[in-house]
Amino acid sequence: MSTALIAGTPYSGPLYEEVRDEITRGLVSGEWKHGELIPSESDLAKRFGVSKGTIRRALDELVAENILVRRQGRGTFVATHTRDRTHYHFFHLIGRDGSKEVPVADLLSYRVIRGTDEACDSLDIDRQSKLVSVRNLVKLAGEPVFIDEILIPQAFVPGLTEAIYASRESTIYALYQSRFNINVIRISERLGSGPAPAEHAKLLGIRANAPVLIIDRVAFTYHEKPVELRTSWVSTKSYVYHSDLRKV
């Protein structure tokens, strides 16, 4: 039978899943923000009225999803999009020789536009909604490698301006996290190949219509909610996309 944590809300399924979802709710609500320490296993066990083992199982899953980070002797923290983490987690371009470089973005444009029907549908928001559109030329080891077009609903980033965007430290995901409490925990990408548009080709130092890698990305936060669209046009002369697959 159900032993719902919240009276009156029947729940069928393992207790640890209920606990996990309850903790996720605390993350969504902002009870625990990125980088913060969440209560100890013992405290959570008392709070939810379950054993430490069950808490541990729930935390294990969130740790496996890179939502939480455990440190022995210190506690359990909400994962942060630091350079280290995000860079190797959501950034998949490596040199043909296997080298990893830190991307440096030059801002090309920052605008607020009306989203296309397609974009709004992908973001699961009303059509005609306003989107912030950012374009970057990104360099690796000084070499221009790709062009990024980022789309994010303006409603998700209230008060964001070009100045704020330009003065960010680290990645844009860290900005979402620190300023708007939006935690990107998963991305889904589709890769194809196509000719480089003339304007992009020029910036990338390749000839127009040269083959480039085209990456369409959707970024998600908790509960599979999409929060950002991104398209990248990548010159794969010196860098390739790396995909290391063990799990689904």
Added chain:
Amino acid sequence: MSTALIAGTPYSGPLYEEVRDEITRGLVSGEWKHGELIPSESDLAKRFGVSKGTIRRALDELVAENILVRRQGRGTFVATHTRDRTHYHFFHLIGRDGSKEVPVADLLSYRVIRGTDEACDSLDIDRQSKLVSVRNLVKLAGEPVFIDEILIPQAFVPGLTEAIYASRESTIYALYQSRFNINVIRISERLGSGPAPAEHAKLLGIRANAPVLIIDRVAFTYHEKPVELRTSWVSTKSYVYHSDLRKV
């Protein structure tokens, strides 16, 4: 202190890791082959002289790596490259509309060649070793979508002939598994973009030098041992490469 499972082999580290490695050894040696039932948790606990909880922890890791599969009420099995599993696990092309199709391969050529230095190095075998080279034209929903070139050390697949290869059921990984006891458990891929070679373009029904996705894959078995190289030239007119990333 160490409580080595094998007398005289000191081991420092968690017990469950030792148990996990011990079970992996059984998989490598062929004690348990693909699809087979391994001993129950209780039996393994007795055999290794540890608690069921420790066995469970070790199995959890192997299950997370898709090496083992657990079925409640039945037991724990060695994972098999069935169509279902491999198809959605190691095959990443989906339709632009999100559809999934079963690939059908037409054999273009089957040869035994001397490996290039680069290929032999990637496969961690002696230079000049003999490799089986297979080329396929692969169709999805009847449409030619990509060309595959597969390289595998001949020593790994003794007795393999074109006839045997051509008459295989399901994927080549299932063939490696059933006939040669080679279990591919991980792949690493690098994606770039380039012009379609004339010969490939013709088969794919696109013009020469049209942009195609070029995928270089290395397949690994236990202990990170490389067993196969594969290059694919993909026409991304109707299909794209899908990468869903949550974990590293």
Added chain:
DNA sequence: TTCGATTTGTTCGTATGTATT
């Protein structure tokens, strides 16, 4: 169809080790 044996899944509890503050 029913029942019992087997196996994994879940939950709880306890003890001890290790890292951090």
Added chain:
DNA sequence: TAATACATACGAACAAATCGA
């Protein structure tokens, strides 16, 4: 040093799924 927190290990009990008698 002492307190705290996570990591490992063991054990027990019951639930749920499976299979064969």
